[in-house]
Amino acid sequence: MVNYPHKIRPQIQKHTSQTKAVDFANRGMSFEKMINETNQYYLSRGLAVIHKKPTPIQIVRVDYPQRSRAKIVEAYFRQASTTDYSGVYQGHYIDFEAKETRQKHSMPMKNFHVHQIEHMEQVLAQKGICFVLLHFSSLKETYLLPASYLIAFFKIDQGGKSMPLTYIQEHGYLIAPAAFPSIPYLDIIKENLLGGKHDS
Amino acid sequence: MVNYPHKIRPQIQKHTSQTKAVDFANRGMSFEKMINETNQYYLSRGLAVIHKKPTPIQIVRVDYPQRSRAKIVEAYFRQASTTDYSGVYQGHYIDFEAKETRQKHSMPMKNFHVHQIEHMEQVLAQKGICFVLLHFSSLKETYLLPASYLIAFFKIDQGGKSMPLTYIQEHGYLIAPAAFPSIPYLDIIKENLLGGKHDS
Numbered sequence: 001m002v003n004y005p006h007k008i009r010p011q012i013q014k015h016t017s018q019t020k021a022v023d024f025a026n027r028g029m030s031f032e033k034m035i036n037e038t039n040q041y042y043l044s045r046g047l048a049v050i051h052k053k054p055t056p057i058q059i060v061r062v063d064y065p066q067r068s069r070a071k072i073v074e075a076y077f078r079q080a081s082t083t084d085y086s087g088v089y090q091g092h093y094i095d096f097e098a099k100e101t102r103q104k105h106s107m108p109m110k111n112f113h114v115h116q117i118e119h120m121e122q123v124l125a126q127k128g129i130c131f132v133l134l135h136f137s138s139l140k141e142t143y144l145l146p147a148s149y150l151i152a153f154f155k156i157d158q159g160g161k162s163m164p165l166t167y168i169q170e171h172g173y174l175i176a177p178a179a180f181p182s183i184p185y186l187d188i189i190k191e192n193l194l195g196g197k198h199d200s
Numbered sequence: 201m202v203n204y205p206h207k208i209r210p211q212i213q214k215h216t217s218q219t220k221a222v223d224f225a226n227r228g229m230s231f232e233k234m235i236n237e238t239n240q241y242y243l244s245r246g247l248a249v250i251h252k253k254p255t256p257i258q259i260v261r262v263d264y265p266q267r268s269r270a271k272i273v274e275a276y277f278r279q280a281s282t283t284d285y286s287g288v289y290q291g292h293y294i295d296f297e298a299k300e301t302r303q304k305h306s307m308p309m310k311n312f313h314v315h316q317i318e319h320m321e322q323v324l325a326q327k328g329i330c331f332v333l334l335h336f337s338s339l340k341e342t343y344l345l346p347a348s349y350l351i352a353f354f355k356i357d358q359g360g361k362s363m364p365l366t367y368i369q370e371h372g373y374l375i376a377p378a379a380f381p382s383i384p385y386l387d388i389i390k391e392n393l394l395g396g397k398h399d400s
Binding site: 043046048049051053054055056057059069070071072073074075076077081082086087088089090091092093094095119122123125126127128 | 243246248249251253254255256257259269270271272273274275276277281282286287288289290291292293294295319322323325326327328
């Protein structure tokens with residue numbers, strides 16, 4: 001057991017209970033929808049090709065009703081083994097995961113699975129551009145945190161508690177809110193993540 | 201209507217009827233399994249990170265039985281809007297689709313959807329490395345065809361008939377069969393697809 005996360009736990013709990021109401025930033029859109037809209041913006045203008053991967057489903061039983069299309073009648077959600085978003089910007093491989101919280105001082109780590117962390121390490125080893133988009137809905141703030149800092153925190157915080165906002169602010173980039181696209185993360189990539197360490 | 205495909209149609213049909221038996225290359229493995237095994241080989245050795253995307257499913261109804269996990273009870277297969285495989289090799293974005301046929305003289309085009317062709321065009325415009333792996337199970341031959349040649353053929357062959365093997369041999373690369381990995385397509389990428397046109 002690691003002591004560190006417990007110190008901040010009570011404070012987090014307090015804030016959670018204060019912010020029960022759903023309070024999404026920007027026109028009531030969910031964070032996922034904001035990202036998808038941003039990706040659509042980039043795609044339609046030829047700026048980048050980035051898609052959300054389909055949800056992984058384990059299909060158990062399929063019916064084939066006559067004259068109609070196949071109907072899946074028993075299936076289960078599987079845990080994602082990679083990240084949710086990937087694509088290409090000017091030849092560079094882009095890979096990221098997105099998480100949101102209503103908490104105001106930290107991002108719960110419980111939604112990052114060990115397989116996803118391993119995937120991020122593999123992508124970095126192949127010189128891919130890898131990061132997480134972290135959305136604090138109560139604060140209406142979104143950060144881009146390079147995967148290397150998520151991985152480093154994950155390895156310290158084995159218990160999977162919470163990543164303090166101060167850590168994210170120190171190592172990540174605040175994405176200035178915009179109307180269209182709502183989460184202009186490509187600007188951060190262009191300005192900060194295309195250094196020599198990403199090029200072969 | 202385009203006349204060209206009809207000229208070669210009867211010949212194709214003849215060969216189809218001659219090769220009804222399932223005749224997968226290499227140890228009875230399906231082509232998809234061979235690719236997945238190859239990707240696993242590349243991943244485990246740190247050579248590339250390439251995954252098959254989950255099948256896109258439209259979920260209509262989910263049951264939440266007490267004390268058990270969510271069960272999807274009504275869902276349908278959706279048409280893929282992108283390609284099946286994507287990933288990263290040394291920072292480069294890799295994107296491909298795989299198709300197989302038992303025919304001996306051509307690859308049916310009906311399995312390539314217009315959305316996939318559009319996706320390939322978008323990827324090429326972003327300088328991604330994009331291609332198709334075409335497997336002729338009766339011949340036990342697999343080719344890598346750069347997406348630009350698939351797109352060019354698709355635009356001539358609007359009716360979506362068949363791409364002659366001779367066209368594939370002229371513009372693509374035969375992947376030398378191997379035991380492990382079974383489809384070493386990364387060798388073709390390294391030797392032929394990393395030229396100046398793919399780097400920014």
